[in-house]
Amino acid sequence: MIRGKRILFRVDAGEQIGLGHFFRSYHLAKALRSKGFYVAFVHTESLFWGQLPSFEFEHYNLKSGKEEDQTVEICIGGDFDLLYVDAICSFSEEKLKKVKPRTKVVFYQNLTESRFLSDIFILPSIHQNDSFFEGFIKSGTKVYQGLEYSILNERVNEAKQLGKNCGLKVNEVGIISGGSDPRNVLGAVYNLLDFDRWQEIIFVFYFGVNYLHHGSIPPSLPNNVSFKEFDFDKVIESDVVIAAFGVSTYELLSIGMPVISIGHQKSNTIASDFLANRTGALYHLGLIDDIDEGQLNQAINTFLDADFREKLGNRAKEIVDHKGVSRVIRIIEETL
CATH class of the missing domain: 3.40.50.11190 (Rossmann fold)
Known part of the structure; x- marks a missing residue:
């Protein structure tokens, strides 16, 4: 019983x-x-x-x-x-x-x-x-x-009912990095992105409730950049998400979100790389310490292709049911 x-x-x-x-x-x-x-x-x-x-x-x-x-x-x-x-x-x-x-x-x-x-x-x-x-x-x-x-997360089941539709343009890129973000992936990604090159794209950096690096957020931001408290419902309004690999990555994949995955330590970098190669469901960029400005901005450029994003998103929805x-x-x- x-x-x-x-x-x-x-x-x-x-x-x-x-x-x-x-x-x-x-x-x-x-x-x-x-x-x-x-x-x-x-x-x-x-x-x-x-x-x-x-x-x-x-x-x-x-x-x-x-x-x-x-x-x-x-x-x-x-x-x-x-x-x-x-x-x-x-x-x-x-x-x-x-x-x-x-x-x-x-x-x-x-x-x-x-x-x-x-x-x-x-x-x-x-x-x-x-x-x-x-x-x-x-x-x-x-x-x-x-x-x-x-x-x-239970909230993902609700979002899954809508799924993620791939638009023709990338209007917004979300960046997430987990609760406390001990390696300050948000800050590293901010320093690598060429915002002048992507003036038609809005970049939203979502920090967790326990984010450890509030003091490192620049006081003056480019017009197309903002830092906001993590809100899953807002994150999934993005056209592309740059994510420190973790539980949230799987949540985003399950609704077909096109994801650029970054490892914040060696173990999850290996996991991200393996998952990308085995499933073709996400774009693995590498360990945050090894990524340079050219690699990250080239990844953004790759995701401007609507067919590429749609193919990635459709494959992503297949791996978690x-x-x-x-x-x-x-x-x-x-x-x-």
Whole structure:
């Protein structure tokens, strides 16, 4: 009997951590609750959680340095049936043995060495090589891999109904970089773009709620440039988006948005490059440290071709089908 089963989500958000993990987990949690599950969250402390206007789930702050111990204590004390981890955080075998086998453990894109300790490992990406999976054979962990397990922010499902229509001209380019943008990708892209060359295009730089570099925003901007707080509904009004590769990239691809993808660190640069080559669904530019002015402005020039944008957008909509939540719920139901 599934109804009444208790699930504890371990998800972090805010400060140096982007919000993509939270919003996709929030979507999944609401869908699970509608099926009769009880859901609660544990997370590291940040201002983000205190600023949530109406978060309907019980949630607990974890003290710095005590996250693993407290997660296990809450899991045992709350008599949870399943621990669902969507965070890059490690667990020791000793600690997880305290909750298993009574509590099932599901890791969603937790890329640490702890992944082999989970009962279920869900990986909504395709770029990992064979060595990444070797330990799962010995551990007996059941692995689900593929873009079909991508969980998107709930708002994306609404936008998907409209889709993205490719216009003849590029009137607006949006630039996004995640919540806190520790590498200041927004600032780097701003410095590389030749705004005089693109005077007929509006460039909107969308900073996250935890953006760390407000002081670096130039006080005087070109007439066709603005900096605004991130708003997904506004972002998707763009004709092209330059995006630091991450969860939001998949969201944009799912509605057919033409995307120029930039890596902000080596690992996600590799993922972006692999996805572009394997699917033809986005334009991979490279690691932000290695991109020069000529490369970025040439990319903009390439996207002026309406046929190119349409082909890219149509391919993008094919790789994510908005059914990830139902697939993950089915896995959870089969696990309990």
